[in-house]
Amino acid sequence: MKLPRRRFLQLAAGAAATSSVPCVARAQAYPSRPVRIIVGYAPGGGQDILARLIGQWLSERLGQAFIVENRPGGGANIATEAVVRAPPDGYTLLTIGPAHAVNASLYDKLSFNFLRDIAPIASVTVNPSVLEVHPSVPVRSVPEIIAYAKANPRKLNMASAGNGTVQHMSGELFKLMTGVDMVHVPYRGAAPAIADLLGGQVQVMFDTLISSIEYIKAGKLRALATTTATRTEILPELPTIGDFVPGYESSSVNGIGAPRGTPAEIVDRLNKEINAGLADPKLKAKFADLGSTVLHGSPAAYGKLLADETEKWAKVVKAAGVKPD
Numbered sequence: 001m002k003l004p005r006r007r008f009l010q011l012a013a014g015a016a017a018t019s020s021v022p023c024v025a026r027a028q029a030y031p032s033r034p035v036r037i038i039v040g041y042a043p044g045g046g047q048d049i050l051a052r053l054i055g056q057w058l059s060e061r062l063g064q065a066f067i068v069e070n071r072p073g074g075g076a077n078i079a080t081e082a083v084v085r086a087p088p089d090g091y092t093l094l095t096i097g098p099a100h101a102v103n104a105s106l107y108d109k110l111s112f113n114f115l116r117d118i119a120p121i122a123s124v125t126v127n128p129s130v131l132e133v134h135p136s137v138p139v140r141s142v143p144e145i146i147a148y149a150k151a152n153p154r155k156l157n158m159a160s161a162g163n164g165t166v167q168h169m170s171g172e173l174f175k176l177m178t179g180v181d182m183v184h185v186p187y188r189g190a191a192p193a194i195a196d197l198l199g200g201q202v203q204v205m206f207d208t209l210i211s212s213i214e215y216i217k218a219g220k221l222r223a224l225a226t227t228t229a230t231r232t233e234i235l236p237e238l239p240t241i242g243d244f245v246p247g248y249e250s251s252s253v254n255g256i257g258a259p260r261g262t263p264a265e266i267v268d269r270l271n272k273e274i275n276a277g278l279a280d281p282k283l284k285a286k287f288a289d290l291g292s293t294v295l296h297g298s299p300a301a302y303g304k305l306l307a308d309e310t311e312k313w314a315k316v317v318k319a320a321g322v323k324p325d
Contacts, residue, residue, distance in 0.1 A: 030090055030266050031064040037093045037256070038069050038083050040076030046208070046290070047095040050124055050254050053286055057277040058270070066093075075099050075164060075324065077110060084112040088261035090270070094118060096255045098166045098313075101306060105314035106164045106324050115310060118257040120302040121267050122274040125292035127252035128209045128234075129170050129227040131241060132216065134200045142225050142244040145204075149180035158182040159193040159202040163325050167193070169313055170206035170227050170250040172320040177245050186325065197221065208252060209234060210291030227251065234291055253295065253309065255302055271299050 035058070037051045048070060055066035071079040076099045086092035096118070104114050112118075131142065137156070139145040149156055160168035163186050175182060185202050187193035190211055197205050198220055205212075206227060213234060215221040225241045226232050227250040241248045256274065258267065277283045278294040287294055297305075316322070 030269065031062055034065040034067055035091050035093060036067050036069050037095060038071055038079045039095045040071060040079030042072045043070050046127065047097050047254060049290060051095045053283065054124060054256065054274060054277065057283055058273055061273050075103055077103060080114065081111055083259055084117045086259050088259040090258060090262055090266035092259065094257045096257050098252045099164065101309035102164045102169055102313045104310045105317045106322060115307055117260045119260050119262050119267060120299050120306055121256045121258055122271045123253060123255040123295040123297045123302040123305060124274065125254050125287055126295050127292050128232045129166060129206050129250060129252065130209045130212055131206055131224045132212055132221045133224065134197055134203050135222050136200055137203050142241055145224060146178050146180055149182055153181040154183050156182040156204050157185050157202040159185050159187060159197050159205045161190040161193055162186050162188060164322060166252050167206050169316055172322060173250055173316050176316065176319055177248055213291060253305060267299055
């Protein structure tokens, strides 16, 4: 039987509207129970604080508890695997940091493919790092440390929070782009590395600015430049490494992800709510107090950023011969 054109269009429109109802209802109903945010590090660190700030905001906006669950170990791989294996229903989220982009090439036998198995939801912050030296090192600028390191190969010891960390990779990128030879000294965390830098046992570190700002202001460490593409609001007088080494950039971008297959309407709703939080003056100020700049964006934009960072650090890992601990 051939339907009249008008009747056919009415039925087609009705079918389309009906098919969209479950998606809309699911998005409106979410979340109907508590949501876990898995953090790959111990309580008190940068990603833990980020998860708690975002979790509190989402709890207030969406009317359900967003519970932070810390699963440290394996360079954040343990937490990532837990999220990859979780049901893709929006009730298990992951904090994402620079280690995830590095780990893709640093570890040979991961049970997951990060870019494939984690759906990006939203970028949250950009955290600058700073090239700093012990005051005993006779340099006060990036050109001077390059010249000093070339004149004294392997005399400077470069501390990091461990192999593959943002401190380590920022330093390796600097070494590759300048041709200097500094000895990498990995520690089990940033705190012991900073302690030895303050004591002069090591001379150089590319540390997150928030960890070092008080020591820099007190004159216990000397900051030479930030690692980001633009100057930081915290120390606006400090140049960037890129001002002297064109193309150099190393940022700690942090965000939120979920298991692959999480419904797009849930991803979009979380993205919308997180971006609303990043525009809120009070929450924005809290991140600023931590030395972070908020980073708005869509899931697609965050996904591209993660892909670009993974490709970038894979080249550094290979060229520098970086191995996991």
